[in-house]
Amino acid sequence: xxxxxxxxxxxxxxxxxxxxxxxxxxxxxxxxxxxxxxxxxxxxxxxxxxxxxxxxxxxxxxxxxxxxxxxxxxxxxxxxx
Numbered sequence: 001x002x003x004x005x006x007x008x009x010x011x012x013x014x015x016x017x018x019x020x021x022x023x024x025x026x027x028x029x030x031x032x033x034x035x036x037x038x039x040x041x042x043x044x045x046x047x048x049x050x051x052x053x054x055x056x057x058x059x060x061x062x063x064x065x066x067x068x069x070x071x072x073x074x075x076x077x078x079x080x081x
Contacts, residue, residue: 004052011051020047032065032072045075055079 023043028036041058048056058073 008051032063032070033068038073041073041075048075048077053077 024040027040027043028034030037030040045056045058055078056075057078059076060071060073063070063072
C-alpha cells in the first residue's frame with residue numbers, strides 16, 4: 001500500500017473526526033454574510049493541504065444577497081476540478 005495512503009488512513013478514527021467537527025462547529029456562524037466565514041474556509045483549506053492536497057485553492061466569486069455585494073469563495077481541488 002502507498003505510504004501516503006496508509007498515513008492518511010491512520011488519521012481516520014472517531015476521536016480525530018470528533019476533534020475536527022468540534023473545531024469546525026466552534027467557528028462562529030458561517031452563513032454567507034458572516035464576518036467569520038473566511039476563518040472557517042482558511043482552516044478547511046489548511047486542513048486539506050495538511051493532508052497532502054497541494055492543488056487546493058479558492059474559487060472566488062461575487063454574489064448579491066439582500067442588496068449587499070459579497071465576495072465569497074469555494075474551496076476547489078484544481079487537480080480534480
